[in-house]
Amino acid sequence: MTETDGVCxxxxxxxxxxxxxxxASGEELxxxxxxxxxxxxxxxxxxxxxxxxxxxxxTRDTLVNMWSSTKTVTSLAALMLVDRGALDVHAPVADYxxxxxxxxxxxxxxxxxxxxxxxxxxxxxxxxxxxxxDWSTASSxxxxxxxxxxxxxxxxxxxxxxxxxIGELVRRVTGGSLRQFVDEEMxxxxxxxxxxxxREADWPRTAELAPPPSGLDLTAxxxxxxxxxxxxxxxxxxxxxxxxxxxxxxxxxVNGHSNARSMARALSVISRGGEMDGRRLLSPATVDLVxxxxxxxxxxxxxxxxxxxxxxxxxxxxxxxxxxxxxxxFWGGWGGSLVVMDVSRRLxxxxxxxRMAPGVLGSDRAETYVRAVYEAxxx
Numbered sequence: 001m002t003e004t005d006g007v008c009x010x011x012x013x014x015x016x017x018x019x020x021x022x023x024a025s026g027e028e029l030x031x032x033x034x035x036x037x038x039x040x041x042x043x044x045x046x047x048x049x050x051x052x053x054x055x056x057x058x059t060r061d062t063l064v065n066m067w068s069s070t071k072t073v074t075s076l077a078a079l080m081l082v083d084r085g086a087l088d089v090h091a092p093v094a095d096y097x098x099x100x101x102x103x104x105x106x107x108x109x110x111x112x113x114x115x116x117x118x119x120x121x122x123x124x125x126x127x128x129x130x131x132x133x134d135w136s137t138a139s140s141x142x143x144x145x146x147x148x149x150x151x152x153x154x155x156x157x158x159x160x161x162x163x164x165x166i167g168e169l170v171r172r173v174t175g176g177s178l179r180q181f182v183d184e185e186m187x188x189x190x191x192x193x194x195x196x197x198x199r200e201a202d203w204p205r206t207a208e209l210a211p212p213p214s215g216l217d218l219t220a221x222x223x224x225x226x227x228x229x230x231x232x233x234x235x236x237x238x239x240x241x242x243x244x245x246x247x248x249x250x251x252x253x254v255n256g257h258s259n260a261r262s263m264a265r266a267l268s269v270i271s272r273g274g275e276m277d278g279r280r281l282l283s284p285a286t287v288d289l290v291x292x293x294x295x296x297x298x299x300x301x302x303x304x305x306x307x308x309x310x311x312x313x314x315x316x317x318x319x320x321x322x323x324x325x326x327x328x329x330f331w332g333g334w335g336g337s338l339v340v341m342d343v344s345r346r347l348x349x350x351x352x353x354x355r356m357a358p359g360v361l362g363s364d365r366a367e368t369y370v371r372a373v374y375e376a377x378x379x
Contacts, residue, residue, distance in 0.1 A: 002026075003057060004047035012043050015372040022365055023048045029210050029355035030058030031365075034264035035373055038346040039272060043373075044261050050207040050354065063198065063257040064207040064352050065241045067333030068159070070256030072267055072341075073194065074166050075311030075331075077181050077252075078114060083274075083286040086173040089114065089310055093165070096172040103146035112151050113158070113165045115294035115308040119147025120165065121156040121226060121301045122233025129235040132160065133249040139168045148226045149300065155308050156226045156300035159234040163252025178252045190269075190276065192262035197255055198247040206247075206257060211238040212335060212356040230301040238356070254333075263339055263350035270329065271341040271348040287343065290329050302360050312341070320362050322371050336363030340370060349373055 002023045008016035012035060022028040030048035034041060050056040081087040087096070089111040094101035100108070105118075112118040123131070123138070124145055131137050142164060149156065158165070167178035174181060179196040187194045198206055221228040236254050240246050246255060258266075269275075270290065274282030289310045296316070299306040305318035312329035313319070323330055323340060332338035335356025340349040349370060357363035 002048055004045060005060065006045035006047075007041075007043070008045055009042040012373065012376045014376060015043055015369060016045060018368045018372050019045050019047070022368070027355075027365060028353060029054075030062065030064075030207055031351070031353035031355075032058070032062070032260035033369055034260035034348075034350045036264040036268045036271070036348040039268065039277070041261065041264070046259070050205075052208055052210050058207065058354075059205070061193065061259070062205055062207050063193065063195070063202055063259060064337075064354050065198075065209060065246075065254075066256045066258060066263075066337050066352060067254050067335060068331065069263065069333035069337045069339055069352070070196070070251070071162060071253055072263070072312065072331050072339045073182060073186070073196075073256055073258075074163055074178065074252040075114060076267065076269065077170060077178060077186065078110075078166050079282060079286055079289070079311055080185060081170065081173060082110075082289070083282050087169060089289060093118075093169065096169055097143065099140070099143040102144050105145075105147060105151070108147070108151045110169065111294060111310050113162065113169075114311045116155045116158045116162065116299075116301075117152050117295050117308070118158070118165070119149045119151045119156065120145060120161050121148065121158045121230035122161060124229075125232060127233055127235065129237075129240055132235050132251070133245055135167075135250060138164050142168075148229060152294075154297060154300055155295035155306055156230060157302045157306070158253070159230055159301065160236060160251065160253045161234075163254065167250060167252040177250055179250045186266060190266055192258070192266045194258040194262045194266055195256065196250055196252055198257040200244075200247075202257070203247065207354040209238050209241055209335070210355045212358045214358055226300040227303055258352065260350040260352045263352065264348045267339050267341050267350065268348040271343055272346050273343060291327060304360065320367075322367050322374070324374065332361055332366070334360065336366050338362060338366045338370070345377060347373075347377070
């Protein structure tokens with residue numbers, strides 16, 4: 001029998017029922033789900049199994065590799081530095097990282113990196129996973145590249161490069177790593193279980209990923225097009241994600257490890273207008289930056305309609321229509337994990353799991369949970 005634990009307030013009982021149903025049916029292997037409303041954790045649920053063999057229960061403190069839900073954390077780190085005056089979203093990246101000006105990139109601005117419009121959506125070949133793990137190699141290769149399209153004119157989702165680009169900016173302006181910044185400026189002060197990579201001591205409580213039923217098919221793509229090049233130039237795999245090398249690496253786009261409770265609390269900084277527990281972490285002006293549209297249209301990497309603000313996706317009728325078109329921003333990870341920040345309702349939803357669903361963004365399970373949350377909030 002699949003066990004479910006945690007708390008769920010009465011008004012969100014339909015959310016809890018959907019979560020339990022998916023675990024009982026086997027659609028979920030193991031998962032955690034959290035809903036924070038103005039600082040109150042109304043839903044904090046977890047259950048199922050942390051391994052494919054169903055021998056390890058998913059507990060309150062189980063961590064999981066979040067794939068691109070990691071980007072919600074990395075973008076928050078960048079916005080915190082913007083708020084402190086260490087970064088300017090309209091400044092050229094090369095102001096902070098002079099080598100980046102090579103290859104005609106002298107005019108690429110910080111906002112272009114945060115909105116996936118820089119033209120650097122993958123690494124030029126040859127580039128393998130060992131190169132990905134080596135920070136100096138991965139950064140220097142991007143610094144030398146030429147953009148794959150005119151920066152600022154369209155989005156092309158930066159599958160793995162965004163973490164490297166933002167991480168290098170963090171190093172240049174703070175003198176420390178992104179991992180260190182997340183730990184010292186976010187995880188510890190906010191009291192959340194959130195890590196870029198995974199400490200060896202935490203490996204026993206880290207969930208095993210179950211891959212999606214089908215992989216990514218490159219054969220239908222134009223080998224000279226940005227979609228093909230972005231996918232080929234992003235060498236992470238499900239198999240790699242469980243290895244010591246992956247967990248030890250600093251991959252600010254794809255190897256964050258956390259759970260729904262911690263992600264809901266951390267990202268509620270945005271949902272609550274920048275203030276948490278009486279402390280202001282972001283100014284209202286910095287929160288407003290998130291909602292300045294930078295790109296709208298078919299994404300050159302993913303081939304789906306997307307609308308990007310600064311750091312996060314914004315609602316678009318052609319993408320995840322179950323997210324309302326208010327002051328809402330979001331992003332998720334490969335396999336279906338999702339973080340939704342609703343400033344209008346001071347609401348944060350976080351969903352993490354280890355059974356990966358097909359597709360590049362969202363899943364049927366994520367849709368069920370998010371719809372149930374918004375239905376519960378409808379008068």
